[in-house]
Amino acid sequence: MNALRNATHLSHMLISRQVKQGDTVIDATCGNGKDTLFLARLVGCSGRIMAFDIQQQALESTRALLNEEGCEEQLSLIHDNHANIKSYIQSGVSAGMFNLGYLPGGDHTTKTNPRDTVLAVNCLLEILNPGGVVTVVSYPGHTGGLEEYAALESSLMNLPQKCFEVLTANFINQANHPSQLLYITKLS
Amino acid sequence: MNALRNATHLSHMLISRQVKQGDTVIDATCGNGKDTLFLARLVGCSGRIMAFDIQQQALESTRALLNEEGCEEQLSLIHDNHANIKSYIQSGVSAGMFNLGYLPGGDHTTKTNPRDTVLAVNCLLEILNPGGVVTVVSYPGHTGGLEEYAALESSLMNLPQKCFEVLTANFINQANHPSQLLYITKLS
Numbered sequence: 001m002n003a004l005r006n007a008t009h010l011s012h013m014l015i016s017r018q019v020k021q022g023d024t025v026i027d028a029t030c031g032n033g034k035d036t037l038f039l040a041r042l043v044g045c046s047g048r049i050m051a052f053d054i055q056q057q058a059l060e061s062t063r064a065l066l067n068e069e070g071c072e073e074q075l076s077l078i079h080d081n082h083a084n085i086k087s088y089i090q091s092g093v094s095a096g097m098f099n100l101g102y103l104p105g106g107d108h109t110t111k112t113n114p115r116d117t118v119l120a121v122n123c124l125l126e127i128l129n130p131g132g133v134v135t136v137v138s139y140p141g142h143t144g145g146l147e148e149y150a151a152l153e154s155s156l157m158n159l160p161q162k163c164f165e166v167l168t169a170n171f172i173n174q175a176n177h178p179s180q181l182l183y184i185t186k187l188s
Numbered sequence: 189m190n191a192l193r194n195a196t197h198l199s200h201m202l203i204s205r206q207v208k209q210g211d212t213v214i215d216a217t218c219g220n221g222k223d224t225l226f227l228a229r230l231v232g233c234s235g236r237i238m239a240f241d242i243q244q245q246a247l248e249s250t251r252a253l254l255n256e257e258g259c260e261e262q263l264s265l266i267h268d269n270h271a272n273i274k275s276y277i278q279s280g281v282s283a284g285m286f287n288l289g290y291l292p293g294g295d296h297t298t299k300t301n302p303r304d305t306v307l308a309v310n311c312l313l314e315i316l317n318p319g320g321v322v323t324v325v326s327y328p329g330h331t332g333g334l335e336e337y338a339a340l341e342s343s344l345m346n347l348p349q350k351c352f353e354v355l356t357a358n359f360i361n362q363a364n365h366p367s368q369l370l371y372i373t374k375l376s
Contacts, residue, residue, distance in 0.1 A: 001355055002205050002319065003373050010355075017190050131190065134292040157360045165191055167198075172345045173354040185191050 033062030104164030329365030
């Protein structure tokens with residue numbers, strides 16, 4: 001059964017089509033490290049994954065998970081706001097992933113916010129290679145989640161269609177505010 | 189460059205993950221036969237494709253295209269409304285495709301309509317195998333296109349989520365009312 005399941009699963013399917021061994025990729029919201037591990041496996045030891053989080057707890061969980069899975073070699077953890085991505089890397093990125101909201105199991109008041117998210121996604125689009133992609137999974141059921149999605153959507157719908165392709169994907173028959181996906185491809 | 193491009197291209201990508209040689213599939217709106225040819229190649233000579241259209245002109249174009257491409261063996265053309273699908277097949281279908289609106293290059297007043305489309309999609313979901321999928325590409329820029337999409341969306345968003353997964357996909361930064369995709373997976 002090849003169900004798409006949810007926005008995260010769909011984002012992994014789409015990212016897998018694009019990212020290959022040796023690539024440089026970014027996890028803009030490393031959280032507990034699940035996307036980081038997924039990306040680390042895709043790029044392999046010859047690749048590089050830069051994972052951002054503002055919470056030390058998230059970075060530690062991510063490091064522990066990647067160590068456990070033997071993927072620490074390609075990992076750079078960065079304790080900073082993802083809005084500052086361009087201070088760390090200026091080009092050559094194949095893919096970036098965002099998983100918005102709060103750290104699962106952590107403090108729910110520390111979470112991504114519309115201003116920094118919009119800024120970070122747009123910075124990532126700038127440093128992306130042609131053909132590179134960005135995924136954003138957001139949670140309309142979280143406090144502020146709808147507003148964050150709306151802010152990002154209105155920024156992305158203005159991207160020039162000759163340069164970017166912006167897809168929204170929604171599971172419309174699921175209860176309890178299912179997660180939503182934004183998927184952006186840099187065309188040139 | 190692995191751009192998703194548009195709803196039709198994305199529907200082909202999603203259908204390709206599911207359909208294999210030997211499968212039975214349905215093109216519910218054969219039009220000029222492009223989706224029919226795509227499906228005929230996926231199922232191969234050991235498979236079967238049933239293609240519906242209410243216009244003789246569409247069936248003739250489709251037959252000509254599939255003959256030209258050597259895919260006529262697996263093709264059954266059916267000159268009937270797709271709302272009557274269940275008169276022709278009652279089970280065992282792996283996938284179905286709909287491309288709504290009018291026949292390209294044909295009479296623009298002869299087109300799919302909300303009542304028959306909703307009925308046909310729901311009939312197809314009934315006769316689908318578990319794991320089977322249906323794609324619907326619709327055109328909000330056509331007269332009546334928005335209403336047809338809305339009717340279908342409100343029918344599909346009520347499908348039980350334990351049995352079906354319903355995804356909508358929209359390209360939000362394209363001009364001129366880009367086509368929209370509905371993608372349904374039968375879970376059980």
